[in-house]
Amino acid sequence: MNATFLVLSAFLASAVEMVEALTIVLAAGLARGWRSALAGLGAATVALAVAVAALGPALTVIPLSALRLVVGALLLVFGLQWLRKAVLRASGFKALHDEDAIFARELAEAQSAARVERAGVDWYGFTLSFKGVLLEGLEVIFIVLTFGSAQGSIPLAAAGAAGALVLVAGVGVAVRAPLARVPENAMKFAVGVMLTTFGIFWSAEGAGAHWPGSDASLLGVLAFVVLLSLALVRMLRRERRLRLRAAEVRA
Amino acid sequence: MRHLRSFGRFWWDFVVGDDWLVVALVALAIGATAALAHSGIAAWWLMPLAVVLVLWVSLRRAVARG
Numbered sequence: 001m002n003a004t005f006l007v008l009s010a011f012l013a014s015a016v017e018m019v020e021a022l023t024i025v026l027a028a029g030l031a032r033g034w035r036s037a038l039a040g041l042g043a044a045t046v047a048l049a050v051a052v053a054a055l056g057p058a059l060t061v062i063p064l065s066a067l068r069l070v071v072g073a074l075l076l077v078f079g080l081q082w083l084r085k086a087v088l089r090a091s092g093f094k095a096l097h098d099e100d101a102i103f104a105r106e107l108a109e110a111q112s113a114a115r116v117e118r119a120g121v122d123w124y125g126f127t128l129s130f131k132g133v134l135l136e137g138l139e140v141i142f143i144v145l146t147f148g149s150a151q152g153s154i155p156l157a158a159a160g161a162a163g164a165l166v167l168v169a170g171v172g173v174a175v176r177a178p179l180a181r182v183p184e185n186a187m188k189f190a191v192g193v194m195l196t197t198f199g200i201f202w203s204a205e206g207a208g209a210h211w212p213g214s215d216a217s218l219l220g221v222l223a224f225v226v227l228l229s230l231a232l233v234r235m236l237r238r239e240r241r242l243r244l245r246a247a248e249v250r251a
Numbered sequence: 252m253r254h255l256r257s258f259g260r261f262w263w264d265f266v267v268g269d270d271w272l273v274v275a276l277v278a279l280a281i282g283a284t285a286a287l288a289h290s291g292i293a294a295w296w297l298m299p300l301a302v303v304l305v306l307w308v309s310l311r312r313a314v315a316r317g
Binding site for chain 2: 069072073074076077078080081083084087088093094138139196200203204206207208209210211212217221224225228232236239
């Protein structure tokens with residue numbers, strides 16, 4: 001069960017980040033030329049590979065309890081940030097993530113920037129693509145390495161991420177447009193729930209607490225986080241409705 | 252110096268994000284869990300409870316900010 005949960009979490013988290021990276025690379029490629037966009041993508045991939053080669057083996061030598069404490073704390077902080085945004089989006093307090101709108105904005109900015117050539121590539125297109133892939137890729141690496149090492153199986157987490165890469169890159173090459181039909185908001189909600197669940201479980205365990213039922217209690221924590229999130233969405237939706245009604249009355 | 256500052260800024264944004272209070276409350280909750288666990292008291296319930304508080308406080312702050 002935990003293995004399935006691990007692969008699914010890594011897959012979903014990676015897919016969300018890769019969809020965002022794809023949008024940036026597409027905007028860079030269409031506005032500034034594919035040569036600079038692909039050069040940026042390649043350079044970022046090399047930088048990410050170096051980060052994995054440096055961090056991966058280092059994580060495996062840290063004692064598991066210390067690793068779970070640090071990883072659990074970081075995942076919990078990450079998860080709560082994702083979950084907060086997801087709850088705000090689902091309740092209407094924050095605009096939904098719209099890949100088409102982001103693509104249009106990136107494209108317009110890329111088209112209006114001045115052209116500066118360095119080493120035969122357009123510098124704006126290169127840096128836009130490089131930064132986009134590097135930043136989104138760092139999050140993927142963080143999630144895969146921390147999930148994998150804390151659960152004792154980096155290859156399983158990497159398999160989830162690789163599945164996401166094949167799927168997103170394949171569909172991206174096929175449609176050559178931002179993947180607006182991907183249910184990204186729902187996926188972000190699910191990732192927030194999973195990161196928070198693993199974060200609660202590992203940070204408590206790393207701090208020395210023992211879960212009743214051991215690893216099986218992960219399912220209980222998952223159910224708890226899902227119910228809490230849905231309850232918060234419901235409460236905030238009601239609050240927003242009341243605010244809108246009050247504003248209508250005042251107007 | 253400028254590069255160092257932007258490097259620090261990047262990691263702050265990457266880890267802490269929009270609400271520093273989340274990090275502070277999570278650190279407090281983990282510390283309290285460790286203190287309870289090392290005193291021999293069951294402490295597994297504390298982190299889920301802390302998450303309810305942290306998420307609620309952080310959401311209230313985000314809604315108030317608009």
